[in-house]
Amino acid sequence: MKILVTGGAGFIGSHIVDEYISMGYDVTVVDNLSSGNQHFLNPKAKFEKMDICCDKIQELIGDEKFDIINHQAAQVNKEYSSENPIEDARINIIGSINLLQSAVKHKVEKIIVASDSSAIYGEQYYFPAHENHQKRPVVPAGISQYTVERYLSYYWNNFRLKSISFRYANVYGPRQKYDSNKGAIAIFCKKILAGEDVVVYGTGKQTRDFIFVEDVVSANVQAVTSSFNHEVLNIGTAIETSINDIISIIKEKANSDISIINEPSELYDEVRTCLDIKEAKAVLKWEPLCDLDEGIDLTVDYFKSLDNK
């Protein structure tokens, strides 16, 4: 099985690559390292430093004859997308179409695509949200990722290119970036372990559906062998946890008494998010196995190990 993983030097993509390699798949990574980390690259994967929008990727797909493309590369920053909507659309929409065109031309069997549930649903009006929940993206990054889903539907209807779009919940775990405004658990782990107070935007009562990265990986593993035509699936836990509760759990594990500093809510902060995952369970025979307690333990251990290096 030959698989191309785009964004394979990123947080989620690099974990997917590790698992695919351990399963014996022949993996090539395409990543331009714009937000990825070269140290996360699995040495057994072939690596092409390349932008998903460039023509060379079409040659690569033609030469390598991949069975599957797993597309994790994206412009993921919501604020950046508001300030730079053209660049966001270039990467997320044009880059994805570039892959889809090549996939059809070179007879790739299926494509697995990462997407962002909160950017697509916007403010939820019922909980947990089914895939049919109204789509109310409020930032260009949500509009662009939702647009890619429409293209996947087009490519299935017209060219029989099989696809899954995974609408991830809030993913956390080792390798998550902690130096941006995204990735609450990583940021809190890093701050709390350093003995620094944490800033919470809003009351901290806002909830998220937090899923451990290995559970996201297992969905991507199931997608390799499962049979499907064109699916859009939520990947989360269906459990809501507040930001305040997350901080309490990390403080307890780190034996810390740091304080929370509340600041006014950021522009694009949903009040509650939580995903219905029945469809993913049925289609993929998948379910999340790591509970929050265990997942945060593993994440805290990871950040401790970074501090010891």
Ligand SMILES: NC(=O)c1ccc[n+]([C@@H]2O[C@H](COP(=O)([O-])OP(=O)(O)OC[C@H]3O[C@@H](n4cnc5c(N)ncnc54)[C@H](O)[C@@H]3O)[C@@H](O)[C@H]2O)c1
């Ligand atoms: N992390 C989360 O909580 C979360 C939640 C919902 C959805 N997602 C989705 O999962 C996917 C992966 O996210 P992540 O958290 O691993 O982000 P990440 O930034 O760690 O990984 C993205 C990777 O794509 C690469 N990349 C970006 N633009 C590129 C381009 N033009 N050409 C080639 N490579 C490029 C980056 O260098 C990086 O390695 C994204 O589609 C994201 O929207 C993530």
